Amino acid sequence: MNWEDLARQLTLKTPTKIVLLVLDGLGDLPTQGQTPLEEAHTPHLDALARESVCGVTDPVLMGITPGSGPAHLSLFGYDPTKYLLGRGILEALGIGVDVGPHDLVARGNFATLREGLIVDRRAGRIPTEENRRLCEQLNQAWQKKTHPQVTLYPGKEHRFVVKFTAPDLSDALSDADPQKENKPLTYTRALAPEAEETARLVNQFIDEVTELLKDEPKANTVLLRGFARHPTLPTMTELYQLHPAAIAHYPMYKGLAKLVGMEILEVGPKTEDIFHVLEENYHHYDFFYLHFKKTDSAGEDGHREAKIRAIEELDTFIPRLLQLKPEVLVVTSDHSTPCALKGHSWHPNPLLLHAATARIDQVERFSELACQAGHLGRFPALSVMPLMLAHAGKLKKFGA
Amino acid sequence: MNWEDLARQLTLKTPTKIVLLVLDGLGDLPTQGQTPLEEAHTPHLDALARESVCGVTDPVLMGITPGSGPAHLSLFGYDPTKYLLGRGILEALGIGVDVGPHDLVARGNFATLREGLIVDRRAGRIPTEENRRLCEQLNQAWQKKTHPQVTLYPGKEHRFVVKFTAPDLSDALSDADPQKENKPLTYTRALAPEAEETARLVNQFIDEVTELLKDEPKANTVLLRGFARHPTLPTMTELYQLHPAAIAHYPMYKGLAKLVGMEILEVGPKTEDIFHVLEENYHHYDFFYLHFKKTDSAGEDGHREAKIRAIEELDTFIPRLLQLKPEVLVVTSDHSTPCALKGHSWHPNPLLLHAATARIDQVERFSELACQAGHLGRFPALSVMPLMLAHAGKLKKFGA
Numbered sequence: 001m002n003w004e005d006l007a008r009q010l011t012l013k014t015p016t017k018i019v020l021l022v023l024d025g026l027g028d029l030p031t032q033g034q035t036p037l038e039e040a041h042t043p044h045l046d047a048l049a050r051e052s053v054c055g056v057t058d059p060v061l062m063g064i065t066p067g068s069g070p071a072h073l074s075l076f077g078y079d080p081t082k083y084l085l086g087r088g089i090l091e092a093l094g095i096g097v098d099v100g101p102h103d104l105v106a107r108g109n110f111a112t113l114r115e116g117l118i119v120d121r122r123a124g125r126i127p128t129e130e131n132r133r134l135c136e137q138l139n140q141a142w143q144k145k146t147h148p149q150v151t152l153y154p155g156k157e158h159r160f161v162v163k164f165t166a167p168d169l170s171d172a173l174s175d176a177d178p179q180k181e182n183k184p185l186t187y188t189r190a191l192a193p194e195a196e197e198t199a200r201l202v203n204q205f206i207d208e209v210t211e212l213l214k215d216e217p218k219a220n221t222v223l224l225r226g227f228a229r230h231p232t233l234p235t236m237t238e239l240y241q242l243h244p245a246a247i248a249h250y251p252m253y254k255g256l257a258k259l260v261g262m263e264i265l266e267v268g269p270k271t272e273d274i275f276h277v278l279e280e281n282y283h284h285y286d287f288f289y290l291h292f293k294k295t296d297s298a299g300e301d302g303h304r305e306a307k308i309r310a311i312e313e314l315d316t317f318i319p320r321l322l323q324l325k326p327e328v329l330v331v332t333s334d335h336s337t338p339c340a341l342k343g344h345s346w347h348p349n350p351l352l353l354h355a356a357t358a359r360i361d362q363v364e365r366f367s368e369l370a371c372q373a374g375h376l377g378r379f380p381a382l383s384v385m386p387l388m389l390a391h392a393g394k395l396k397k398f399g400a
Numbered sequence: 401m402n403w404e405d406l407a408r409q410l411t412l413k414t415p416t417k418i419v420l421l422v423l424d425g426l427g428d429l430p431t432q433g434q435t436p437l438e439e440a441h442t443p444h445l446d447a448l449a450r451e452s453v454c455g456v457t458d459p460v461l462m463g464i465t466p467g468s469g470p471a472h473l474s475l476f477g478y479d480p481t482k483y484l485l486g487r488g489i490l491e492a493l494g495i496g497v498d499v500g501p502h503d504l505v506a507r508g509n510f511a512t513l514r515e516g517l518i519v520d521r522r523a524g525r526i527p528t529e530e531n532r533r534l535c536e537q538l539n540q541a542w543q544k545k546t547h548p549q550v551t552l553y554p555g556k557e558h559r560f561v562v563k564f565t566a567p568d569l570s571d572a573l574s575d576a577d578p579q580k581e582n583k584p585l586t587y588t589r590a591l592a593p594e595a596e597e598t599a600r601l602v603n604q605f606i607d608e609v610t611e612l613l614k615d616e617p618k619a620n621t622v623l624l625r626g627f628a629r630h631p632t633l634p635t636m637t638e639l640y641q642l643h644p645a646a647i648a649h650y651p652m653y654k655g656l657a658k659l660v661g662m663e664i665l666e667v668g669p670k671t672e673d674i675f676h677v678l679e680e681n682y683h684h685y686d687f688f689y690l691h692f693k694k695t696d697s698a699g700e701d702g703h704r705e706a707k708i709r710a711i712e713e714l715d716t717f718i719p720r721l722l723q724l725k726p727e728v729l730v731v732t733s734d735h736s737t738p739c740a741l742k743g744h745s746w747h748p749n750p751l752l753l754h755a756a757t758a759r760i761d762q763v764e765r766f767s768e769l770a771c772q773a774g775h776l777g778r779f780p781a782l783s784v785m786p787l788m789l790a791h792a793g794k795l796k797k798f799g800a
Binding site: 029030035056060061062063064065066067068069070080081082084085087090091338340341343344345346347348368369372373377378 | 401402403405406410757759760761762773775776777778779783785786787788789790791795796797798799800
């Protein structure tokens, strides 16, 4: 029996509240003797660590670097190797596209077709403005089309997301992308018999776009990759009997939260706004997922000083959060983003869990190494949700 | 999805190099206040531990004592509870028998048959010389036999390995061994319909041996156990895109390395030769498995002083190894062999991982207890391969 089966049997509705605060990409490497988290001045997080039980988590498996999708699913208690999120879905979530059960999405490029060959897979990286204009023009052209309904959502430069809406669409489709330049325009192929009709509709779309854009100098066709339908995940309400809410600035994290059935609360652009929205809504939900992005962005940029400043900024809001007295507060990360690697990594995440039932350990600071010595030790991130529910009194005894 | 599935999706070919140095049976118990590893003077391993990330590994599951097969498979990233190696295979590998896809092997005893009863299951433990003579005589007698081809390989005293070669042999066979003395000569039985013909061939072999040896005073028949065919394992090249090589003195470890597709490098008998061969071949491979046996042999003999000396000897070669600057160096063991137990045990193995991306911890010494406090904590040995690949930059991100 796995955690999901146990959760369905053992969870209990109670008035207690859980706050999960995720500092995205927090973990790092001691490239200058200390990690950014060790170097940062974090009096409030450190004081909290002293009154908490600590540990470090592996998002998927030791050594595996997770994308944002798998890393968050794990924290929400969903096995990320069971619930696979297609690239198209993540891309769509990332630019805020709403994906429903009858939708099929894909990542797209505008590209240049000349004499039957794709001569530029990125249409000369057309400006984002140009991209917006083209998407608008195409959406206009198709607004009366109903089978399927088609909508394009512009991304940066030549990138977009396309959403097809119709009953019974399949995502068992090959990429409609020659991968290399100076190859012929490539159509999608059905990878399963039930995808034949969808492949026909998608290829008809490619032909229509190419016809509509035939007078464009650069962006006169499209390539499509990573076809994906909406994944079916049980909601956190079904699994845990929670009434959960998400407070996040970026579309990707709002999208992930929505996939597991959280309500998405509107929030202003500042860090302070996250805590303000939490306070405003505190009585209406029993689980809050708070997402702080700046630590990850600084890591991706390799900007150590910015990462330290981001951590120090976040630290100042801890007292305000504690005033709400949530029964369970977890501060952790989804994955590490070391400045030296300028990207996600496999290194484990520091975690503290604050609750009346925590077996408080000797950890004096909130940092990667200090937390490792905590009573929770090193453990899979998939165990964070059971621990939070347990400390909130929301899990019954297993067996008699 | 398990590690093997992830590996097939995520591994990447890069020029970086990994060295896995296995000190066989290293872990021990503090029978005289300290373990042999703690008592040994190991300035180089200790200095390396200070610049590494450390932990301890469980070869299979906590409490499970592994044989050399499962313990090594785990380190190579193969789930040892999925890939079961028959005793016959291990015995064959142990004496250097080459086992191919059309081979069936079994462990054998010469035994004494009198008036239809097995009166001595070990033929009075005949001298190894006698064993060699008998195997040679029997191989001579069968050299023209083609279905199956049969070859005997002498072991120590009364023990041998027999290899049958023919298409479509099955290993679904019961042991041809009465287990107790003063029981009748026992034939093998087919445990599945497809093994009927193999059972007939094996029993015909038993009858032929018994006829050929009828004038021998003691060794006048054979018992056969642990029938096993060549296991089919995906190679490390298929799974990880590695070009791996093994440097080991003993046939068992060469055989295990060969099972997972490593190339076996010829090596002289001294410890120094291991490092010499590594240097000579360093540019031709991207993964090296180095096997050091003396620690295990000393443990098996219960010879604490010898174990300490073996560890100290190995320590002197660490600087030479570091001069090669492998991107990833792991020093660990396959299993513990405590002197007090004179055999393998279930105690976890100390491990250090040296790499530019290691989150270096506070561990000051390379020992069982010191490593436990490292940032890797206590973890399954099956995670060693993903960690090595990750630190070598050979694993892509999982999901988006």
